[in-house]
Amino acid sequence: MGYKAKFRVWRGDAGAGALMDYEVEVNEGEVVLDVLHRLQATQANDLAIRWNCKAGKCGSCSMEINGRPRLGCMTRMSIFEESEVVTVTPMRTFPVIRDLVTDVSFNYAKAREIPSFTPDPSVGLGEFRMQQIDVERSQEFRKCIECFLCQDTCHAIRDHEENETAFAGPRFHMRIAELEMHPADTADRRSIAQDDFGLGLCNITKCCTEVCPEHIKITDNALIPMKERVAGRKYDPLVWLGSKIGLARPPKETPKVPGPTK
């Protein structure tokens, strides 16, 4: 049942590194993370891998397997031919810490810039009333396990480091959409979605949706509807005219949250 698989694993750190060849035993039903663990336990004790639950629920073991962003714990070995070389590399978009582990702090910094959930303060504990159909839209986005594979694959930052300040990436455009669609939220993040988080740089190639291990329809259900809301806010002629002649009050805009001032 078992066989020896050929693995090519990137080893190194921010300074330098190289692909190293290994032969590792594989048993029935195993996933790539199992094989990497066996490699670690038997041949490379200090092989750096980030992982937690090994159940596809925590989003820690993000890596690139034969060039495709994937979770190691959800990639069955049965998708490869026994003779195939399996190449495992760290996520390319983020700086390497060591071996397969990358520095994903970019994502946590972006998360902190997005204005948080802002409920009506007059609603008391236990008094929220929301219909299932209304919470479902944001619930889909809250399935996100923050594996950051969508961030890794998005060419707007993968191939353009210079965009990192202007572009939050699909994970955080989706977070903005989630808050905008939250039935009990009162803030308005439409302007900053475009101006501060670079939603306009997304050209809906759907790469993020393709790699999402939770199968969230990021592009169709979050990014495109969010683009429509931004367009409505910015370019709808009736909204523009109404605000010019004072018939409609411009919506209260929520500013981006400042970072450290030091």
Add this chain to the structure above:
Amino acid sequence: MTDFAGYGGATPHDPPSVDRYTYDVVVIGAGGSGLRAAIEARLRGKKTAIISKSLFGKAHTVMAEGGCAASMGNANPNDNWQVHYRDTMRGGKFLNNWRMAELHAKEAPERVWELEAWGALFDRTPEGKISQRNFGGHTYPRLAHVGDRTGLEMIRTLQQKVVAMQQADAVELGDPEAMIKVFAETTITRLVTAPGSGGDDVIAGAFGYLRDTGRFVLFEAPAVVLATGGIGKTFKVTSNSWEYTGDGHSLALLARATLLNMEFVQFHPTGMVWPPSVRGLLVTESVRGDGGVLRNSEGKRFMFDYVPDVFRAQYAETEEEGDRWYTDPDNNRRPPELLPRDEVARAINSEIKAGRGSPHGGVFLDIASRRSPEYILSRLPSMHHQFKELADVDITAEPMEIGPTCHYVMGGVEVDPDTGATLLPGLFAVGEVSGGMHGSNRLGGNSLSDLLVFGRRAGAGAADYHSGLGSSIPAVPSAAVEAAEAEALAPLDRDGGESPYALHAELQQMMNDLVGLIRRESEMKAALSSLAELRVRYASVAAPGGRAYNPGWHLALDLRNMLLIAECIAMAALERQESRGGHTRDDFPEMSPEWRKLNLVLSMDGPEHVSLRRQPLVPMREDLLELFDKGELEKYMTDDELTGLPAASEGSH
């Protein structure tokens, strides 16, 4: 071939150096309980650090599936804290710390509603309230949930609340991390104590390392909250994640706090059994709550044969009655598949041992023949995904194969119920690392609510303790820091010793074989002598490579904790000569009222030696006793305890 082992970062030969931070409150652990504690401490004005062994938002809480128990009464208006309290005490076989169970039942609804005010989106009832689902041992549908990914919703909400507080600090103080900061991928290896103003030792700080660089870090803080979760990685077949290495249990013990009832380990009845690489992975109890049933190889719903006397009155006797209960719970009794977890796990084990198991050594969990594919997909999307992706099983079309898996430890650090304070001043404990709340067996859904209720209380307890200290903050003794550094570096400095991976695998197999679901004296004694031998070998564990992100080194350090906790479990399991909840003795199969009056307390009485003593349980407060029929109490209590009961309790329910 170029050898990149040990490439980069500090090597063991760099001059030792320690980054120092000063905080009012340090919370070790960033799951549900740790985050809730940290939020509370920050809300009370304390400068708070959150130490996370993983990245922020990845803690084991994400794996909780079914829901969070709180008697909001949204699904059944008859529910209230008293019913929840009774269910919790029954589930724990009346060994629970009754004050904790009381606080938990009373405060859980507010804690859930609070999450909603912080942005959580639970599933809804038709009236737009939070939906509640059925679970084992709960009289009414009680679990607030989001499909079967409730833990993820909870940890994300708490994570985002921390971020919201940081955003407010960024605006007000110019620095988001001025008052609350997360130290991600940081492991604490020692609590540091110092003589307090009264002369006895008190908490002075915590020592550890940053995983990415391997640099040491010292938190100087007079109040430390342990929120480190459980011990599951001590066993081979477990639903627990990488982090569950008993760190907090061990840190507390080594700092001279005490552990309670470590013999009570919950084996969840439904873990995956195939393929081998996912053996132990959790299959949520919601499958049964939503209509799934257990069958043996003969197709029989065997749970009807395993209803114990103490629960006979509350469970259906026929399949027909059990099936009617889902739609008419007021006039029918619940199916026995929804007995507390310890009962179901033992029953499954018996069926497998009797040769009526499934092909891969489990039994069948069948929801496909009982509910429509649409219903299954909407209620159990993660389970569908998990089986489809990892086992090639479509749960809408075929039964699952499942078996018991190590899931939760009821035992833990002995705490004050109201504040989470341990016996070591300045040290608090909350969530799975604390003991008492769940008695001998935890009900499903009572963990997420436990994290919230006692997270808030421990955060408040730590903040109040800090305020009470005034200016008398204990200083960290430098000798303690040097000793902690030397201890942490030892595995890196050794050449050619034992592999930490091999030693860990041996420990897990041994614990699975000898201290698992069913226990006997000879096996526990064998376990203890095996542990003595493993401890000797541990002294020569070597981690090749450098300090930068070196998992072999990390495991070598975690092994100290697992070995210590394994010993505590085996010692307590050998001592308790009865079967109760998460402790089943083949040689003492009955539950004993005499043993119910006793907690087993573990402490260190030397640098290496764990000792055990019996400590009487505090008798339940009278008004709480009155919530039960005398007839029910007779099943648990001694005659002496019963003669003191007030007459009013006769037939009050």
